[in-house]
Every structure is written in C-alpha cells, then in structure tokens.
Amino acid sequence: MKKFIASLLMLLFIFSSISHPLAFPSQNSNKLAVLFILDRTGIEDLKKYDLPNIKKLMEKGSLALMNTRTAGSYSEPAAYLTIGTGTRAAVGEMGGLCFNKNEAYAYTSAENLYYLYTGREVEDNDIVNIGIQDLISQASNLNYTVTPGLLGQILKEHGIDVYVFGNGDVKTPYGTAYNRYAALIGMDKEGLARGDVSESLLLRDENSPYMVKANYKKLYEKFLEASKEGGLIIIDPGDTLRADAFSKYTTPSLANSYKEKALKEADELIGKILNHMNLSKDLFIALSPYPSSSDISKNNLITPVIVAGPSFSKGLATSNTTKREGIVTNLDIAPTILKYFNISPPIEMLGHPIKTIPSDNALSKLLKDDEMIVSVHNARTPILKGYASIFIILVILYIVLLFIKKDYLGYISPLLLAVITVPLTFLILPLLGPLNLYSNVIAIVLITIAIDLLVMLSSKKDLDRVMIISLITSFAILVDLVLHAPLMKNSLLGYDVISGARYYGIGNEYMGVLLGSLIMGTALFTEKYPKKIVKATTFLLFIAAFFLMVMPQFGAKVGAFITGFMAFGTVILMMSGVKITKKHFLIMFVLMAISLTLMFAISTFLGTMTHMAQTTLIVKAEGINSLFQIFARKLQMELKLMKYTIWSWVLVISIVALFVVSYKPTGVLQEAFKNHKYIYTGFFGSIVGMLFALGFNDAGIVAAATMCIYAIPPILLLLQKNENHG
Structure with a gap:
C-alpha cells in the first residue's frame, strides 16, 4: 500500500511538472x-x-x-x-546619441565610450546610448519621476x-x-x-x-x-x-x-x-x-x-x-x-x-479638428492678452474718473458691460468654426456688441444688465458642461490641445468665470427680488454648479471642489442670515477636507481615472514625498504665472482698485454695501473664492483673475450709482 501511494504521488508530481506549462501558457507567447x-x-x-x-x-x-x-x-x-x-522627458546635449556598439564615434567604438561614461559592459546588446547618464541627469532635474x-x-x-x-x-x-x-x-x-x-x-x-x-x-x-x-x-x-x-x-x-x-x-x-x-x-x-x-x-x-x-x-x-x-x-x-x-x-x-x-469618417473629422486646434492655439495668447489689457485699462480709467471727472463715468459703463460679456462671446465663438486672428477679433467685437445691445434694450439699469449677462453666462457654461463641454473645448478661454495643460472638464479660466458670474449674478438677482424662493433657487443652482464642476464625467476639477465649496458655502451662509466668523470658516474648511478625502477614496475605489484618482495612486505608490513634489510643481507654476502672465496684473489692479475705493471717497463703499447687503454677500463670496482659487489650484491666479471680471465691475457701478444719487 505504501509503495502504491508513493508511486501515485510520484506520477502526480511528474504529471503536474509536465502539464503545468501546458495548462498555463505564457500570455505573451509570440505576441x-x-x-x-x-x-x-x-x-x-x-x-x-x-x-x-x-x-x-x-x-x-x-x-x-x-x-x-x-x-x-x-x-x-x-x-x-x-x-x-510615458512621462514628459527632457534630453540634453548627449542624450540622443545612439549607436551600434561596434560603430566608431569620436575616434573609438561606441561600446568603449559607453564603458567610459557608465563603467558598464555592453554584453549581449547591439545598441548603446552613450548619453544615458545625461538623460538620467536631465530626469533628476524635473520635480516628478522620469x-x-x-x-x-x-x-x-x-x-x-x-x-x-x-x-x-x-x-x-x-x-x-x-x-x-x-x-x-x-x-x-x-x-x-x-x-x-x-x-x-x-x-x-x-x-x-x-x-x-x-x-x-x-x-x-x-x-x-x-x-x-x-x-x-x-x-x-x-x-x-x-x-x-x-x-x-x-x-x-x-x-x-x-x-x-x-x-x-x-x-x-x-x-x-x-x-x-x-x-x-x-x-x-x-x-x-x-x-x-x-x-x-x-x-x-x-x-x-x-x-x-x-x-x-x-x-x-x-x-x-x-x-x-x-x-x-x-x-x-x-x-x-x-x-x-x-x-x-x-x-x-x-x-x-x-x-x-x-x-x-475619422480622417475628415480630424482634419477639421486639426484646423480648429491650431486656430485656437494661435489666437489664444494675443486675444486673451488684449482682453485682459482692456479690463485693466478700464478699471484704472474708472478709478481716475471717479476722482477727477465723475460726469464721464457714464461713458465707461457700456464698456464695463462689454468686458463682462466677452467670456460668453468666447463660449459662442467656436460655433463659427476655425478663424484666423483678425477674423476672431472682428467676430468677438460683433458678437459682444450684439449681445450687449439686446441686454441694454431689455433693461435700463446698469446693475440689472450686469445681472442678466452674468446669469446668461453661468447658465451657458452649465449647459455646456452637461453636454460634455463641446464649446469650451474649442473656446479661446477653454483648453489648448497643443500646450496640453488640460483636455477635458472645466479649466481654470472658465472655473473662475462660472464661479464669478453665478455668485454675482444670483447676488444681484436676490438684491432685486429678496424672496425665499429666489434664495432657495440660488442654493440649488450652487449645488448643481458645484457637482458639474467636480464630477469626473463633467468638470473633473479638484481645485473647483475646494474653491466652490468655500465660495458657495460662504454665500449660502450669508444669505441665510449667518454672520461669518473665523469659526465658520474653520468648520467649512474641515467639512470640505473630509468631503474631498471621501471623494478621493470613492474615485480610487471605483477606478475612475481622473487627475484626482491618479494623484491618489501616485501618493500610494511613491509615498508622501510625491505629494510634496506635486505641490512644489504647482507652486512653481503659480510663481511663474505671477511673473509672466497678464492675468496676474488683472488681479493686482483689481486689488488696488478695491483698496482705493474702500477709502476714497470716504465711507461711500461701506454705505453702498450697507444698503445693498446681497451685493456685498456676492462680493464677499467672490473674494473668498479668489483666495481659495489662488491657494489650491495650479494656475489658480487665472481663476482668481477671471472671477474679478464679475466681482469688480458691479462694485464700480454701485459706487457710480451712489455717487449719482449723492
């Protein structure tokens, strides 16, 4: 019996050793x-x-x-x-030098040079990169793993x-x-x-x-x-x-x-x-x-x-x-x-x-897409610089006239309205297809004039006009997000496929526009109609906008989660009659952090591949140091943008303008806010949004600046209105 069992075990062992590779062939065999x-x-x-x-x-x-x-x-x-x-890499002076190992280069063989630079033998390989150490050195200078x-x-x-x-x-x-x-x-x-x-x-x-x-x-x-x-x-x-x-x-x-x-x-x-x-x-x-x-x-x-x-x-x-x-x-x-x-x-x-x-029809579609992508890339920088410059000039001119020629302020009002309208124009513009730089400028001017004329005909009050434009802009962005951003993807204020910073969801530019236009638009509407149903509708709009900005299938924007939570939360509390204190901000921030952590966990668990989920996986795989690298990279980008982008000047001039009108004419702004508490609520919520956009977004300065487009003009128009009544 013992011999039988031993023989059986031996047969099973031999069978398993032979059949194992047959039962489990390599998945990559001859692939x-x-x-x-x-x-x-x-x-x-x-x-x-x-x-x-x-x-x-x-x-x-x-x-x-x-x-x-x-x-x-x-x-x-x-x-x-x-x-x-599989990661963006850099190559220095020698990094591209590849040779068969027996080829001559610089009076000797590539194999000898490779050994000279690395101290390693080539062995069975045919091709050597004699600049591999240069490539490794270049990779080490990047603040992410390559x-x-x-x-x-x-x-x-x-x-x-x-x-x-x-x-x-x-x-x-x-x-x-x-x-x-x-x-x-x-x-x-x-x-x-x-x-x-x-x-x-x-x-x-x-x-x-x-x-x-x-x-x-x-x-x-x-x-x-x-x-x-x-x-x-x-x-x-x-x-x-x-x-x-x-x-x-x-x-x-x-x-x-x-x-x-x-x-x-x-x-x-x-x-x-x-x-x-x-x-x-x-x-x-x-x-x-x-x-x-x-x-x-x-x-x-x-x-x-x-x-x-x-x-x-x-x-x-x-x-x-x-x-x-x-x-x-x-x-x-x-x-x-x-x-x-x-x-x-x-x-x-x-x-x-x-x-x-x-x-x-893949080829014909991509030929059209290619034309549109190049059109956006070539027009984007000069047009956005021009637009931001006009905003800066108008704000400065308004402040100057406020002190020396108040009677001329009325001429600036339509121009301020036009500045607020342009982001909506940018969203509509892709419907015209690819245009060259000059055609883009002409189309922007004509579309903006047409929209503003319709708004000016529908209302005679400047603040009402700002309210209408702001609400139309925010609704247009929300609808576009629901439709998976077909207009935003090709907008001058949207993404640039060639620069490759972002390809889907909501970018920093339109995140700031959406937050600014929705907050100030609803604040002006509530100022005009301070009813419970209006406030309730505002809260629902905020919730809808928040989820559209952060959900992976729509906005997919982590920075929007933080910024939107704090900005919308501030406005909701203030409209509910709560007097905001440091304690409220702390509670909101803790709730936001908990909610964000849960969203990270859910996103990772469901395998939804977003920037958020990928960040989580990187930290999980490479440790907490990788998170510091991400923060360093974002800070580096923020500092670079502050130095070189015109959006930083939009933000700086807006802050200076607010500082000036807060003190001169004395008490006028405080009095205006006292009489228009919902406008103050919208303005304060926008300021909170700007601060969190700056602190928790890569290129957050852009989002903060585009929020200024909707936060500053209403305040200037409110001052003008108070001055006229005074």
Missing part, C-alpha cells in the same frame, strides 16, 4: 507589436498622398491626433524619449524581446547628423537595446535627399527575423525625416516630391509588414513623434497616430488622458503597448492605454 515611425508627418499628409496601405490600416484601426509635448525645451529626441518613458528607458526595461523584465531598426541620419559635407532617436523608445534603463541603427541600413541614392535612403529590403528582412519570437519591434526608416530636413534647401515642389517618395516607400514597407501580421492578435502602431518643419512654422505641434490590433476597430482613438474623441498624447503610447502584453503600466507613466470610439 507581436510593431511601432512604425513616420517622423515629421502631419495629418494633412495622410489625405494628400496616395498611401494605399496606410489607408487600409485606417480602415482597420483607430486614428487620432497626438500631443507631442515634452519637458523643458521642445526637441525631437525629447519627443521620442517621452514616448518611451525613468529613461522605462518601456524597454519593463518589457525586458517580463521576458519580452524589444528590437529597434533604422535611423534618420543626415549626411552632409560637414559630417553626419545622427538621428537614431527610435532607440530612445526601445532601450532599457541602462541605455541598451537590441537591433540595428547603423549606416548598414542605408542605401546610396542620388535621387533622394542627402543622396541616401533607407534600405527597405534589409529593414523588412530584419523585421522577419526579429518577429519569429514575437515582442516589440520599432522600425524607423528615417526617409520622412530626411525629406523634411532637406526641404529648406530646395523648392517647395521638389520638397513635396521628396516627401511623397519617402511616404510611399514607407507605405510599401508597412504593406509588407501587415501581410506578415494578423491584426486579430498582433498590434500595429504608426505614428509621427515630431511634427514637420512646415507644421512647426504654423505652431501645429500635433501629429497623427494610427493604432490597429485585437482591441481596436475603425474609428477615432482616445484615452483617459484626454477623454476626447480623436485626441491622444505621446504619454499614451507606452501604456498601450504594455496593456497589449498584459502588463499593468507603472504609476509613474502618466498616460493611459488608447481605446477606440467607432467612427466612419
């Missing part, structure tokens, strides 16, 4: 992902040229415009490195092969410009990779820019060999880069023909690769890490990306980073590749996996 580089290619190029294989790819996969922002100064190697880190080589390192640790083939080298009589940036995506954290980025993948061709072109036959052979075991294969023919770099030396028509040739040959290689792949199980990504020189000259820094594979279908690509149809970021590429290999992206990767939104 193949290809990242194909079409550098310096724009969305227009996909329509302009006859590229049959890329067209087929778009029929099977998802298309998007990709934000290409990096850390520090904008550069091509940084754009590639950012893709590989790991050069992170994507390659993670794949390596999971036993997944990574290969890099091709280069964009440019040969001139003065030497070679080495453009082997694809290795920055696929290398590990030691700056090592497998593959070939050497000159052996180039052919002499006297009809191509710089008389060289990619050896497409050899690239394909390299792909076939590497793809046998699966893994990630990064291919960069480099001809699109060479064609673009050469365009400054030749005529526009020849530059166009060179670019067309480069894209068509890349398209042929894509076709061969796709014939070898099965997109029901393999992943194929084609993208341009960096825009063309022509697009850069137009400030168009977004490039196309196509993703095809088992979880993708015909349509628009998006991600939780942007939550916008057809918009992704370079931070999303690495998480998408890792997800394909069933690997959870590390928390330091700030991007999210790309997914599909079905659409039959």
